[in-house]
Amino acid sequence: MMDMKLQTKTKNRVGLDIGTFAIKMLEISGAPDKPMLIGMGLKNISGPSKGSISDSIKALADEAKITSREVNISVSGPSVIVRFISMPRMKEEDLKSAIRFEAEKFIPFNINDCVVDFQTLTKDERENKFNILLVAAKKEHIKERIDLVEEAGLSVHIVDIDSFAMTNAFTRNFPNLGSEKTAAILNIGATSTNLSIVRGDAMAFVRDVSIGSNDLNVTISKDSGLSMESAEELKIDPKDKMQEIANCTKTLLSSLLDEVKLSFGYYENQSGKSIDEIYISGGAIGLVGLDEAFQDALGSRPSFWNPLGFLDASSAKLDANVIDKIKNSFAVSAGLVLR
Ligand SMILES: Nc1ncnc2c1ncn2[C@@H]1O[C@H](COP(=O)(O)OP(=O)(O)OP(=O)(O)O)[C@@H](O)[C@H]1O
Numbered sequence: 488m489m490d491m492k493l494q495t496k497t498k499n500r501v502g503l504d505i506g507t508f509a510i511k512m513l514e515i516s517g518a519p520d521k522p523m524l525i526g527m528g529l530k531n532i533s534g535p536s537k538g539s540i541s542d543s544i545k546a547l548a549d550e551a552k553i554t555s556r557e558v559n560i561s562v563s564g565p566s567v568i569v570r571f572i573s574m575p576r577m578k579e580e581d582l583k584s585a586i587r588f589e590a591e592k593f594i595p596f597n598i599n600d601c602v603v604d605f606q607t608l609t610k611d612e613r614e615n616k617f618n619i620l621l622v623a624a625k626k627e628h629i630k631e632r633i634d635l636v637e638e639a640g641l642s643v644h645i646v647d648i649d650s651f652a653m654t655n656a657f658t659r660n661f662p663n664l665g666s667e668k669t670a671a672i673l674n675i676g677a678t679s680t681n682l683s684i685v686r687g688d689a690m691a692f693v694r695d696v697s698i699g700s701n702d703l704n705v706t707i708s709k710d711s712g713l714s715m716e717s718a719e720e721l722k723i724d725p726k727d728k729m730q731e732i733a734n735c736t737k738t739l740l741s742s743l744l745d746e747v748k749l750s751f752g753y754y755e756n757q758s759g760k761s762i763d764e765i766y767i768s769g770g771a772i773g774l775v776g777l778d779e780a781f782q783d784a785l786g787s788r789p790s791f792w793n794p795l796g797f798l799d800a801s802s803a804k805l806d807a808n809v810i811d812k813i814k815n816s817f818a819v820s821a822g823l824v825l826r
């Protein structure tokens with residue numbers, strides 16, 4: 488007879504999201520259908536007095552009481568290219584070289600310097616074609632990330648893409664979104680915003696927009712003559728400068744949402760479907776005037792979602808208030824522990 492313990496005993500999984508502003512780390516254990524939150528933590532790595540990123544990862548792993556030494560990480564930014572392509576139906580073994588050939592057309596770097604991977608999303612029987620999600624990432628960029636982790640005394644299990652991880656966390660939290668519903672998910676960070684469009688449980692569009700909350704520091708410091716550090720403080724707590732900060736935020740959000748609107752338009756044109764709901768996460772969702780900016784630019788207000796909603800946090804020796812305060816920043820790491 489099969490040992491039941493063996494069946495449910497699975498290795499702990501750790502997600503490590505190395506952002507430009509903060510590192511996020513999350514550990515879960517238990518069977519995939521009822522994962523438990525074991526440890527989590529967030530560490531700010533921006534500012535002049537901070538040490539190396541590796542040291543911060545190491546310190547965070549200790550502070551967050553992470554037990555496993557093996558972590559899942561992700562990459563993003565200009566060295567990562569994601570495309571949805573369609574290919575004529577062909578044998579699996581031919582597909583790989585055909586895709587590599589196809590990829591060369593739009594990868595702005597030498598394909599030999601890239602890791603190329605793909606996933607067949609759907610097989611369109613009627614039109615005799617495959618819809619494929621293609622990813623190319625610069626080897627050098629991946630290696631840099633792995634080195635950071637190894638210098639911190641940890642090892643890398645899986646390398647994912649920020650926006651894919653975020654999307655996985657979302658679909659895990661909303662398994663019943665409905666096949667006829669389209670949701671847009673936005674993760675607004677420090678230097679970039681991950682955008683993904685999900686229909687039912689399938690990812691239909693992804694894109695990173697290089698606009699984030701750090702851009703606001705630049706504007707505030709330009710307008711007020713303050714240092715970047717003071718601008719960061721003022722942004723979080725505007726005190727008597729509320730109106731000035733609100734104006735700067737409005738400008739930033741309108742350029743971000745212009746890009747988002749373009750992507751929505753592209754998706755709507757391609758698919759003939761419209762976006763039903765918008766969900767947001769990321770460290771920057773506390774920006775003043777966010778709701779109104781979305782209403783003005785996209786015609787609807789965004790909803791918040793809890794990236795950790797699918798986890799049982801009851802046994803975690805963590806302060807519920809702390810979890811609540813930082814949970815919005817964990818969309819990427821919550822997706823990483825699912826791999
Ligand atoms: N209350 C707030 N209002 C506005 N911005 C905020 C607030 N709290 C945090 N932020 C900003 O959120 C950003 C950090 O968010 P997050 O941790 O998601 O970014 P990141 O993952 O490090 O960055 P990226 O993914 O772009 O590399 C910082 O720019 C920070 O200033």
Ligand SMILES: [Mg+2]
Nearest residue numbers: 506507676677
């Ligand atoms: Mg981020």
